[in-house]
Amino acid sequence: MRRHGQPARAPQPHPIGHEYGEYGFLVGSLIDRATLERAEAEALLCDVPTHEVLLATGRVSQLDYATALAHRLGVPNVSWNAPLDLTDAVDWPATEIGLPARLAGRPCRVLAATQAPPSMLSGHVAALRGQGVDVVLASQLLIDAALEAHAGPQKIDRAVRGLLRQQPASSAGARVSTWQMIVAVGAVGLLIGGLAVQPDATLAALTALIALPFLCVTALRVVALRQGLARPAARTRPGGQRAPRIPVRFLPVYTVLVPVFREANVLPGLIQSLRALDYPPAKLEIFLVLEAVDTETQAAVAKLALPGNFRSLVVPEGGPQTKPKALNYALQFARGDFVVVYDAEDRPQPGQLRRAWDVFRQSPPGLACLQAQLNIYNPRQSWFTRQFTIEYSALFDAILPALEKLRLPVPLGGTSNHFPRATLVDIGAWDPFNVTEDADLGVRIARLGYQTGVLASTTWEEAPPVFRVWLTQRTRWLKGWMQTYLVHTRQLRRLNSELGLPAAIGFHALMGGLIGSALVHPLFYLLLVFHWLSGNLLAPSETAAGAVMWTIAFINLAFGYAVSILVGVISVWRRRRPDLAVHALLMPLLISFAAYRALYQLARDPYLWEKTEHGVGS
Template sequence: MPLDAESEAIGTLLLDRGILSPDQLLTAEDHARDWGVSLVKVLLSRRWITSDQLYEQLSYHYDLPLVDLMEHRPDDTLIRKYDPRMMNDRMTVPIKESDGVLTVATARPGPETLLYVRKTYGPRVHMVIASHFDLSWSLQRAFREQHSHEAVFALAEIDPEMSAQQVITPPQILVLYLLLSIFLLGIAFAPVPTLIVLNVLLTVFYTGNFLFKAVLVWVGGAAQESSSRAIAAEAGLLRDEDLPTYTVLVPMFREPEVLPILTQALRNLDYPLAKLDIKIVLEEGDHETIEAARSLNLEGVFEIIRVPASHPQTKPKACNFALRYSQGDFLVIFDAEDKPEPDQLKKVVAAFNQSPDNTACIQCRLNYYNARENWLTRMFTLDYSLWFDLMLPGLERLKVPIPLGGTSNHFRMDVLRELNAWDPFNVTEDADLGIRLTQKGYRVGVIDSTTFEEANVSIPNWIRQRSRWIKGYMQTFLVHSRRPIHLWRSIGPAGVFGFVFFIGGTFLSGLLNPVFWAVFAIWMIFGEDIISPYFPLPVLYLSMLNLLAGNALLIYLTMVAPFRRRWTYLAPWGVTVIGYWVLMTIASYKALSQLVFNPFYWEKTQHGLSKHTANEVAEASADVEEAKG
């Protein structure tokens, strides 16, 4: 692709003024041709020239004034008269009006922008240049209240039935009241038959739960072999100039120590850096992380988004706010400690190209890079291997709604905005969004590309994290079971069955495990006479099947889960999964307690506890220093 005349002229100017070396200019021009972008975008993705230097030279080249919008604050009232998305997409903002002349600042000067400005704002305009960061910050400041409100309440106001703002609805309270009343009446007037019926229901639920998981693993084990090869082949053939702009959201809170790891992992992506729109999403009161991000001297494709303080203080609220300032055709969320495989974004683009038109999201796999650190990290890795490598592909193949993982889910931007993005009142916002997408007629795909994270090394920290996830599954189950007829019609019987066992089963099994463990302990201590009245022969056989075959199958599935990645050293640890289930039960009861007393509380997981983190930070920091040099 030939270099446009504007880029050639700007390059010559920078070379003549000694701002770029000949080698740097040649490299930048090659990237501009190969990537199909302007020279300015390439330079913003490199650290050869500061943002201030670049915009100063653009001001000279176009003979337009350069304005510092931090020093000369624009008219917020004037800005609010115009469409924020349009101004954000075009990076062109009206900042002042005087004597009928509108002063318009742009970070993308040139003939095309001039035509756009005159068509949009009229002929009486005065053009000036401002940096991308100044314009973005001006928009954030002008629309602070509006966008903060929308980030919290847009879904609840537009589609309240899909929002977890109301934890439980009056009809759901009535159903629970009736069920509890029936149970208490049964205990009062017919205790033995009532307990038998309850035992039958719970036993059937357990049987269905482990059989459903077995089917998912069986189906999911071979679900992606051919599609994975086709996606990888197309990803390798994609031309950089044809790739879309990709927004990367990285929500963080009080995690300055992992910033070097994060930024280096994003630079290592096999994707034109000039086509990445990277938003580091921080709470405005998190001064430590904000200062740490500033000190890294990041390329111009990185931008800090400061989220205004409001309640609830959750990751989905922060992402909703940052979404208003995103510019990509696709969007992905990565957590602070994530290390995605370099070709992940290209694989996702290829997957979207090969998928049906109603595909709105592609979920990539998650796993851990510190699996060997201790028993907990090994069990966590086995858990994720079973979940992402086998079960989610099974859900996709059976067309059952897929609860998205908390990271590495790639969205079409238009659909994300159409559905009002994430629910800030749901503490597992992505699982909820996966179910909501399916109900709205969209499809979620799963592909064979992995993002590696730091597995929790501390049991108390793990319980805090897992209890939040389970609480979110409880919220998701309550939200999407409010309209059972609508749920049945929108996702079908197989979808409802999968929703009940995959979402409901995830938290119900943790809550019910102690009941069955207690019954088993009573039977072992006091003999069968004390429980035989409540276990008719068919129920006894089914319970024995659950105890022996069910648990054995789940242990077996845990042991075979890592074989797909050839992590055979993890397999023997699968026999200790019972200890992991005990921790799950503790987390489940903590989640239930929080659902009742503090439903929207986002319990922060502390990252950086692994011994691997210090090494990662040191290596990433060294790479940053080398890049600066």
Template sequence: MQGEGEPGGIRQPAGALRPASRLPPVERRARVANPTPSRRRLIDDLLDRRAVLRAELAAERWGVTPVEAALALGLTSHAALGTALAKRLSATFLPDGPGEPVLAGDAADWRSILERGHIGIVRPVGGLAYCVAARPADAERLAAAGHRLAGHGLPLVVMPAEAFAAMIRRWTGPRWLAGALDGLRGEEPDRSAADRDLMTRTALVATTLLGLLALVLVAAPAPLALVGGGLVGLAVIGWSAIRLVAAALPARPLPRHRLTDRDLPRYAILCALYREEAVAAQLVGALHRIAYPRAKLDILILTEADDDATRNAIAAANPDPAIRVITLPPGGPATKPRALALGLPLARGDLVVVYDAEDRPHPGQLREAAETFAVADDRLGCLQAPLAIVNSRDSLLTRLFTAEYDALFRVLLPGLARLGWPMPLGGTSNHFRGIR
């Protein structure tokens, strides 16, 4: 399937994504502050002059730091960045993390620790140390601090940003899992479907009503059966009327505000994969073709702990630096909702989109969604991109699927949106605002 075309909108649901514009002041400053002019910049330690100029030009065009641009362009790596930062700080560089350290922090505060990017640790070998993540947005600020970064009097340890994040995830695994699965029930129980008693009662009532209707149609006296049949007929006619009204409504694309690359927001992409090694390379290729500033993308491919085959297929596809492959904590069931609930708190962006393994998003879809959100007010919380079957000519079955998808995504859902009625999402190619 391929997401493309003009999205339809619904009101914003509850969620957990924290936009980049709401990060703590230190991180916001790190994205715009320049290091002390008298000091050699960190990027000058990483690249030759020609590559530095290329990174600077891209950074100016995209509105990011030169280090972020250099990583997005593939001019350097996170390991090289960590090594250069450790050298500048006279610190120890640990490319894969310090084994299984004891962390000096509250595991319940793990999200704030990830945002800060530093924590005290006790290493299995080496003892106490202060661990700093070599995050691209912070790197120049940390390097400019030099020896003034005291690390609370402890030896400094520098880790690549993703290695630091993986260490935090391992440390806080049970809390991460519990927060994703039960957090909504604890914080906003009225919005949660975790009330099993309510679900049981609802299913029982629905089953009872359907059973009674079937009994009336089959075994009731003729007058009563006629009433039951009439109710069924009215329901069918009503649904058909909704589809006809939707088809009669003229198409009205949502307005867009053209944005330069510099003004585009940061975008997070969530892809939940399980035993999808057969299509992993195609997904990586499709994500690479997205026409959006690479330094403003945070692509999370969420994989289950027992799915080495999918991770190996992704690694063999040579993913670009914007892609992070996240191994989720073990536990069941291994479903897409569980994976997305675990991945959402890790996403970094003002907007977030969900894709499936078989999706081939149109290269311009993210820009179109960002420009649509830019002109809309806060009532617009979600955009649904139309889905299209790409092999519609293969057989009669694929032609029928194509007709069904076109009727749903190009007629019915836009019509429901125009009428201001509730509309079901397609489960993929859904674009959301971050929670402000």
């Protein structure tokens, strides 16, 4: 993989002889001959330099390798506490050999020990010395740490304000548009005036109007039943199909980003799940992305014996403290051709990366993202986990595949999103001001003309088992969906132009329908209770307006519930969890409570990130 200072055209290798070959200088002091031979064989299969295998598998540490190689090349090795100044290297061209630096005040050129094989580095050293340049060697970890110290403010600024500067209309960091404010105020005024002048007609009109979100969501679920559950396409079938055995030399370098915030308790399980990924370590880099304020998790990570392809990255303070900001910061250090995001409690199927690459390589260039299917590994822990399992099964096994088939915007889940890195950077990555950056990114992908697919591989997640944790998570989701809907409806004409009218209608039905139905759901219950208390629940209405209200309410509740329950029942049945089907009735009012809490937060504290606790009750 590319390193800082790796030239575009490497010079001719310079001889660096040893009886055991190019890496023989490691034998005896760091590894034995058998270990070297195994690493060389693996490197040949992966088509990477031998040192990348040794480092990625943890057989040799970066610091030890740099020390041994510096001794072999006869150049100074920069120690971890040395005063290495890389101020001039922040914008240094990648085509140049090494990075300009100052060591204890003296100018020099620093080479990363892992940027090329030893023979190639030997040639670099000879070339630079021939130009009268002092050369020092350092580990890539040390160089990255020094660059972070100097470039950190610039990188955090890009992480926070990059999208806002490049695409201000696409960021939740910008203000609500004037027309949106006018519509909101005007709607409230019309409602108050109508209730004062013609209360019956106003209530009938209001009932018909608020029925629209229910009808939209119901229509979407009907499509999901027909499209997503009839005969799913090969790449959308749930389950654990074995990943295709693509020769490892053809596999790209993959970067895994895992934001971890106040989750020291789940680190052992996380590391175990990531180590289980069926992907060559020499082509896999894994970032544990930590927050500067979270010293507890930093200390826990420091105590772990992590493999060589793992790295912890601390996000500096600045801007909103959100997951998308952390991801934007970490993305600037990623060197993989493809990027995937996992959460700290995730358990992805081991073959997921291989399967994603197999789909990408067979798909047109316009495929910007693959969303793996999410499901729950603690479905029977509590009533809430059972509800969560039903929702996830319906969403990822039925609704999202239906959206993909219909070429509608696909709101991503917050984890297991696979991207070509260049495409992700091109579309602006994540919005740090949106607390459901995943849903927003899915819509932006569609607006920019790219596609999202659903991947036939499951990532198992932990569902919140108690109401307190469920409420904060659901509030954040609903607030983020409100942010996303407001952002993408700022310029309706542009939205229709970029998506096309059918997809734009689908966006309103999905995002607007989910938000609207959550907010108006209690009103339908109140209407039923009012008729029941007045003794008119089953009595014919005396007015046309009353008949309209009753008919709309009854059809929405009966048909909407029936379709919603049917999607959930079939989805959990396909997941071989039929015992959960009876629990598909009871969640809507709690979601409505979370929706009003989200609406309050949106007005009071729009960028508040209520972190979901994991490992609760486990």
